[in-house]
Amino acid sequence: MIHFALLFSRQGKVRLSKYYKPYSQKERAKLVKEVTSQILSRPSKLCNVVEHRNLKLIYKRYASLYFTLAVDDEENELIVLEMIQHYVEILDRYFGNVCELDLIFNFHKAYYLLDEVFVAGELQETSKKLIARLVSEQDALVEAAKMGTVEQDGTPLQYP
């Protein structure tokens, strides 16, 4: 199970953070500090697995961004790496060649996408196509609601 997901820049600035276990605000701040410093200090070309307390941090660097998932000890490292890759591909598909600025200015969208990929700390959907469809549906729904073309229960009028 994923305990938390952290996305931070090379400067250690947190871009996205999601905690699937109840960490208090203080603990979160401490975790961020420890995790970022631990991962940023590692030269590239080393393994993407770091032990942190009783968890495994599995990270992958894309351009200037580090995607980190903290998982239980018995989790398969390679599959976690694939999960990260999966999420990044979904981001890429959604934003079209995603970059750090996309994630900064559309952090809420990135969160929505994250919620589509993981629920309660588990991978929930493995099909990128399906996620893309769901998200675009939701976006359309939001837009439709904005335009008032939606019924009270949220069912869009135009969409059968």
Place this chain on the structure above:
Amino acid sequence: MSSMSSLGSQRRLKPESSMMGSASTYMFQKNLKDMITAIRAQKGDGSQKNFINKCLQDIRTEIVSPDVRTKAVALEKATYLHTLGFNMNWASFHVVELMSVSVNVKYKRVGYLAATQSFGDDTDVVLLIPNLLKKDLASPNPAEAALAISCLGNIVTPELSQTLVADVYSLLNNHKPDLRRRACLCLYKCFLRYPEALRPSFARLTECLEDDDQSVVQAAVTVLSELAMHNPKTYLPLAPKFYKLLTTSSSNWMTIKLVKVFGALTPLEPRLAKKLVGPLSEILETTSAKSLMYECIRTVVGGMTTQEKIVRQAVDKLKDMLDDQDPNIKYLALHALTFLLETHPRIVAEHKGNIFGCVEHEDSNIQYCALKIVRGLVTKKTLMDTTAHLMGAMGRAEQRFRDELVWSVVHVCMNDRYALVTDFVWYLTVLADLVQVPASCHGGLVGEQLIDICLRVEVVRESAVAILKPLLLDGSLLESTPANKTVPEALKSIAWIIGEYACFVTDHAEVIKALSNPSVTNLPAHAQAVYVQSLLKVYASAIPEAKLVPMTAELTAMCEMIQENLKPFKNSLHLEVRERSCQLSTILELASSAEDATLGRGTAIMEQFSLALSEEIQPVSHRAQKKVEAPAALGLSAPLSKEWDGLLLSSDDEDDEDGGAEGRKKRSKGSKSKPVTDLFTARKTKEQIAREEKDARKMLKSHREKQSMYYLGDDASGEKKKKGKKNRKGAAPEVEAAPEPELTEYMKQSYAGNASRPVIKGEDDDSSEEEYASEYQDAGAAARYAPKVSASDMHAGLGTYDPLAPLARGEDMPTVEAYPTYDPYENEGGGRSAFQVPERRERKHKSERKKEKEKEKKAKAKKAAKKAAKKEKEAAGEDASEDKKGSGKEKKEKKSKSSKADKVTEKLSKASID
């Protein structure tokens, strides 16, 4: 009418005016993008912080706006700042407000995002949201339900879980597979926080394994595999279902989960391993996904080590992985090999070359893992080669890893009482090399090893002196540099060895010069002291054995050198060093003045010293104390005083009729007040005593404050008096609680049940687990798939277990075994039910024990009576059934009687026994 209408208009006016205001804030509100751009434009941490604080102030004013749009934007901004590390707890009420907006999912989404990000166990508004979440979970709009599920999956608290788990559960029946899947995953989180929920949901959850939609099946597999990791044993009955899925699954994601579950189950069930050989070896052969292959290998090395064929296959794959350029793959391959160390060391040893190479890999993960394997692979034959290799690696290693290497070398050699070491002179040279490892932190350890070996292996002492002398002479080791961090610890041992075995020293002058080197003062005091002491030993050993030979020029020169070099030591700030050096100096003076008076006299004195010092120190076994017999006169079990004995008996032995007035009073009190056992259980008594003592102290204090004038003279006596009083009040149970003869009796009675209780409990489960372990699997696998929460822990805590208490950080979810009343597999048999709650053996108070005794006595009496009655009845030719009835009636009657009456019967029965 008119007044009414005016009221109405007033009412209408208010919101309108506020709408106007809100519209203006909306118009002038910075949107999210503006704010982020502005924050990014701020250079420097300070100005950025100031700016953000300003933004937060704006947000605070905007968020109270009744206009939903303004509120939403403000909240979105607050959420962004929250990610940057700024608190948004203050906004939690507004978050809830926005979550409940139903006109547009867009706003709801903002609210939910903010809640997911910022709510925690300590958020108080969480109390407000159950109904809201309930409504959204049941919403006909799947987007809303999905939002609620995702949110719940993050912020669920035990209370939320308790209230909402039923709603999540009912979503398992939703017609939308998307929601079913989400609900399934969310349930796991609910179980984690509120374990009670698992019991009723379990059956439906397993049904999800047969769902039409693959993604739902996958979710169910995920949840069940997570649950199985907590307590694999309970999930063994699901193995056939998992197996079926494994053979039919087309998704790698799911196959990995399934293989993982089997990894946890196979150590418990050997037949499973046999069955899995087919599918797993097929996957190993065909799959191109490294992750799946690795999972298979993990399962094989974890619990299927009995299946040689597939182990072979897995190891072949591991070989490829070891050769992989990707450090992750390499690391994981090594990690998997560590599991095989115990069962298949030979197979692991085949990859020795590769593993040795990994010790010098640039990645520390790989290094540590490889080192672990190397440590496990060492045999008598390979010890020297391995050590040489590790010593070679030290030069290139980083500081931390170098320390690890030093530690590894020493521990490989010293393990099992030096089982692997055949040549101790070789080991001494290794240790001597280890002393010189720069900046090592294990100087002390190496020093201890040196002394240990010299003490215990007599034959190496001469070589030890020869090997270690160069280190003593090496002036560079005495410098206090960071590279010599712990070298002094080792030097201390070396100096001691040279001094102790000075008879093997050949060049005394050189050694004495080294021992009294002025830079010895750089060492810590305890090391200096040893150096000074060794000086005396070495000098004394330089004296030739023939008696009354005048001192040679060499000896005099040495003596002078010592005297000269001792000067700085004699002024040392450290007492020990100073004392020893002064002593040494005086001895030498004594000897030389005696020599001056009569030739040969000084030598004689020194020879006496050398004789005294040459006595050997023998190593003492840590079990030596046991061999010393205790003197017969030492009565450890005899009571300390007869007086006390009487005291204890009178206060405790309730059967003792002539216990005196006090004893009687106490007993009557005891028999009158019903909760006598409660009152006297150990814990309560302690608390009581503490409270009473506190009260007494308080009283004493207040009394003293009031009547301080009276306390001047008889301060102590007053206190004594008080204490006496207090004792009478509070100590009665205390005395009862721990009377000595009573205790021994008690120990006899319930030693097995009480004293060894924790052991038995632990062992109970351990042994059953170990049984499995020893029967079917290797120890490594057991370690790997040891349940996160051992069942015994679960049982032990059950009495006070509060399923509502939030799990602490790092605490894992209680296993299913937390539910004492339910066992879905109780029909499966298998002896020990996982759900059985072991009877909690309370520490019984003696009053209870007494009662038990009495009961026993009663029972005996009854039996006797019964027998007698039977005989009578047999004699009378009466029916046996009647007899039974009669005795049953008797019992009932007895039960219904009050405790007083009980006592009477008890006495009667006693009398009958007598």
